[in-house]
Amino acid sequence: GENVEQHPSTLxxxxxxxxxxxxxYSDSASNYFPWYKQELGKRPQxxxxxxxxxxxxxxxxxxxxxxxxxxxxxxxxxxxxxxxxAVYFCAANTGGFKTIFGAGTRLFVKA
Amino acid sequence: xxxxxxxxxxxxxxxxxxxxxxxxxxxxHTALYWYRxxxxxxxxxxxxxxxxxxxDKSGLPSDRFSAERTGGSVSTLTxxxxxxxxxAVYLCASSLxxxxxxxxxxxxxxxxxx
Numbered sequence: 001g002e003n004v005e006q007h008p009s010t011l012x013x014x015x016x017x018x019x020x021x022x023x024x025y026s027d028s029a030s031n032y033f034p035w036y037k038q039e040l041g042k043r044p045q046x047x048x049x050x051x052x053x054x055x056x057x058x059x060x061x062x063x064x065x066x067x068x069x070x071x072x073x074x075x076x077x078x079x080x081x082x083x084x085x086a087v088y089f090c091a092a093n094t095g096g097f098k099t100i101f102g103a104g105t106r107l108f109v110k111a
Numbered sequence: 112x113x114x115x116x117x118x119x120x121x122x123x124x125x126x127x128x129x130x131x132x133x134x135x136x137x138x139x140h141t142a143l144y145w146y147r148x149x150x151x152x153x154x155x156x157x158x159x160x161x162x163x164x165x166x167d168k169s170g171l172p173s174d175r176f177s178a179e180r181t182g183g184s185v186s187t188l189t190x191x192x193x194x195x196x197x198x199a200v201y202l203c204a205s206s207l208x209x210x211x212x213x214x215x216x217x218x219x220x221x222x223x224x225x
Contacts, residue, residue, distance in 0.1 A: 046214070089153065098167070
C-alpha cells in the first residue's frame, strides 16, 4: 500500500524567511496530493493541492512542487508570518478512496 | 449546515463503557471518512463510506469499533468496551466524491477514557 514520509517533523524559522516541507510517497499510481494546515486544537484545513498532471502550483505565499519521477512533493511558504505557525500534513491519493497522510510537520515562525 | 458537524465535541467516559460519536457531513457530499488522531500525532485512517456502504473496514483498530451511515448522510462511529488506548480525537471528513477530492474536516470529538 501507499506510504507517505514527511520531513522535517519540526521546523523553526524567523518571520519573513521561507519554509520548505518535503514529502515522499511510495505508490507511483498516486495522482492527487493535498496539503492541510492544522492549528492547535482546530480542524485540519486544505491549503493547497496538486494533481499529477501539473508540476507546480502557487497560491499567494504558498506553492507546491511535484516530481513524479522521484516520487516527492514539497510545500514552500515564503515571507512566513507568525500566523503560519501550525502543523502541516501532506497526503497522497491513488484515485481510490484512501488518502494517506504524512506524520506532520510542526512549523514555528518566530517574530 | 455550512461545514462538517461532529458531536459531542468532548466525551469523558469510564473504561468499559460504550461510546457513540456522530458526524453530519456537508450536504451533497457522498464520501465520508473517519480518522483518529492521538495527541501530537498524524491522522490514522479508520473507515470510509461511499453513500451508505463501507467498502473497506480494514482500518478499524479492533472489532470493538464499528461505524454506520444511513440515508447517505449522518454517520456514527461506535466504540464498545472502551479502553484507555482509545483516548484520542476522532475526526470526520467529507468530500464530493471518493476520488481525488479535497476532504473537509469537522472539529472532531475529543474522547477521554478514564
